[in-house]
Amino acid sequence: MVEKEKQILAAALRLFVAFGFHGTPTSKIAAQAGVSNGTLFHYYKTKEDLVIALYNDIKAELGAYLSAQTGGQDSLETRLKKSFIHSLYWALDNQDKFYYIQQFHFSPHLAKISPEVIAAQSRVHLQLIEEGIAAQLLMPLPVQLLFTLVSSQVYGLYQYLADPAFPADQRTAVIEEAFALLWRMIKK
Amino acid sequence: MVEKEKQILAAALRLFVAFGFHGTPTSKIAAQAGVSNGTLFHYYKTKEDLVIALYNDIKAELGAYLSAQTGGQDSLETRLKKSFIHSLYWALDNQDKFYYIQQFHFSPHLAKISPEVIAAQSRVHLQLIEEGIAAQLLMPLPVQLLFTLVSSQVYGLYQYLADPAFPADQRTAVIEEAFALLWRMIKK
């Protein structure tokens, strides 16, 4: 991916998050990226192409980050905890991107992403939970249900921690506490 | 609110959920509502006015429904459970409306809603949790944190249950189970 492409994606991210898909014309994206309107449409055939490319780019980045953190031979609890913590840190350090994912998720654009691609994104997490159930460390419940409960706790906790009024230096303590609660909930 | 107004809101809900804010022109809303373009703008000065009015209408309906379920002298656990269950049932029975709330939430329109109004919506839930902490029934944690954890579990469980592949006759059982897990997590 060349420089201009990155600039376009970066500008699109900023503007979409600030003004929504509707509220940001391609002309403004091009202007903020420092390229002409024509160049933007050289890289992305349509505006929707751009919206989707941005989503895929962010998802790929998040996926790469998380799998880089997946150490090896820790206990299951530790691996789950690391995954929990790093998801939160990534979200807190990349709030625009995290917001964009959710904005995209609640938009008709989501229909353009194939179900297989979406499923692939959570596969590694599902496997972790499956392993925990098989080893009788986690409650014997449907994998999807446990996964949903864990994920939604990440989302919820993010909302709590992302509040500008919340002191950043207390984040770690709250995350630790929240994971302890989560573990209490899902452990067998 | 007169008949035509309701028809406009109903059409707007259907279309916004299906095609997004951008993807649904006011002309289509008017057509689906069976009124003319001019009439739509008689009731709502701008398209954004309509978007916001729809949000407030849905929120009011949800608020009315939930407070109607708030019985009186049950135990705190039971009241919390009822609130949990009824939130879920409302969401499952009003999926378009629930989706719209979230779609609105992840859009720039949210900025047009005053923080006081948003805070008022969760006041009753916060009080319940506050009471639980004071009575030493719940973990001694920040009220907002516990509220966030409970809410996000509702959202997450909703996603799980709203999946068309999930058999509707097993909903109650899963909701019961999920509340038991939740209670295990937050009880002192």
Added chain:
DNA sequence: GTCTATATCTCGATAGAC
């Protein structure tokens, strides 16, 4: 690959009769 210039279209909003 990048730009300028512009075609084409659609949408939100208004005017004014009834």
Added chain:
DNA sequence: GTCTATCGAGATATAGAC
């Protein structure tokens, strides 16, 4: 209050020179 008709703005996307 409701309609028809329409204006003007601004959007996406393309054409074609460099």
